[in-house]
Amino acid sequence: MMSSDVKAQEAPPKVLDLRYSSQTIASPPALARARENSVYKVVRTSRLYEQIVQQIEDSVLNGTLKPGDQLPAERELAQQLGVSRTAVREAVKALREKGLVEAYSGRGTFVTDGTSQAARQSFDLMVKIGQQEGAPHLAELRLILEPGIAALAAVRVKDEDLAAMREAVAVMDRAQDDPEAYIEADLDFHLALAETVANPLILSLIDSIVGLLREQRIKIFNVEGGPQRGQVHHKRILEAMEKRDAEMARTAMRSHLEQVREDSRASPNSKLLLPGKQAPVGSKAL
Numbered sequence: 001m002m003s004s005d006v007k008a009q010e011a012p013p014k015v016l017d018l019r020y021s022s023q024t025i026a027s028p029p030a031l032a033r034a035r036e037n038s039v040y041k042v043v044r045t046s047r048l049y050e051q052i053v054q055q056i057e058d059s060v061l062n063g064t065l066k067p068g069d070q071l072p073a074e075r076e077l078a079q080q081l082g083v084s085r086t087a088v089r090e091a092v093k094a095l096r097e098k099g100l101v102e103a104y105s106g107r108g109t110f111v112t113d114g115t116s117q118a119a120r121q122s123f124d125l126m127v128k129i130g131q132q133e134g135a136p137h138l139a140e141l142r143l144i145l146e147p148g149i150a151a152l153a154a155v156r157v158k159d160e161d162l163a164a165m166r167e168a169v170a171v172m173d174r175a176q177d178d179p180e181a182y183i184e185a186d187l188d189f190h191l192a193l194a195e196t197v198a199n200p201l202i203l204s205l206i207d208s209i210v211g212l213l214r215e216q217r218i219k220i221f222n223v224e225g226g227p228q229r230g231q232v233h234h235k236r237i238l239e240a241m242e243k244r245d246a247e248m249a250r251t252a253m254r255s256h257l258e259q260v261r262e263d264s265r266a267s268p269n270s271k272l273l274l275p276g277k278q279a280p281v282g283s284k285a286l
């Protein structure tokens with residue numbers, strides 16, 4: 001949480017701010033006249049909400065605020081900063097657009113991992129540009145990444161991790177005809193493996209492609225026998241976790257992803273769905 005002794009003022013500060021993005025020492029008259037027709041204008045003091053954004057962004061960058069930390073409620077934050085609630089509301093909106101915070105109804109506003117947001121946007125852009133090649137590229141990425149994750153998870157798995165994996169597999173067993181429930185449980189299973197490894201870089205990368213992984217599953221759920229084949233592989237991976245067998249886990253995950261790739265090729269829609277586009281009615285996933 002930000003220190004309350006550093007407060008943004010309702011009026012622009014009188015003290016000259018010499019940061020690169022702030023107003024600097026005035027130029028001589030001749031130089032000022034030369035700039036009259038320039039594309040660039042002298043930078044003025046930022047608006048209140050921008051100062052709030054800068055404070056929170058700085059707190060994230062220097063580690064004072066960490067992913068998962070909750071910001072104070074709007075009224076409390078406005079009091080701490082000495083600004084209006086409107087300024088705080090504008091700041092939170094800007095921070096959400098930057099991917100630094102996320103607001104949850106009834107729960108509050110929380111700091112997120114901005115690097116994941118940036119990476120997610122980059123991956124989405126790549127898929128929009130290269131739609132035809134998106135599916136095989138995602139399959140290849142998963143074959144490179146996830147067998148190694150499974151092997152590490154088998155070595156580091158704890159009882160609570162196994163409980164989460166078993167629950168996800170049980171949900172998928174019950175949801176063979178419920179695409180939404182099956183897909184979410186499938187994602188939970190694979191994310192539980194990544195969380196078991198406890199490597200923040202791996203988690204950030206997996207989080208950045210969750211949207212693409214969901215689209216892949218939506219696209220192939222309606223392949224005949226797909227969910228059933230997926231469950232066979234999920235249970236083999238779970239068995240490897242329970243045995244703490246790294247090589248068994250690596251092999252089981254590789255076999256699973258090869259099956260996913262084959263079902264993806266067999267899908268009526270071979271392209272990944274883009275954000276905002278509707279999946280075919282009755283579509284299924286792995």
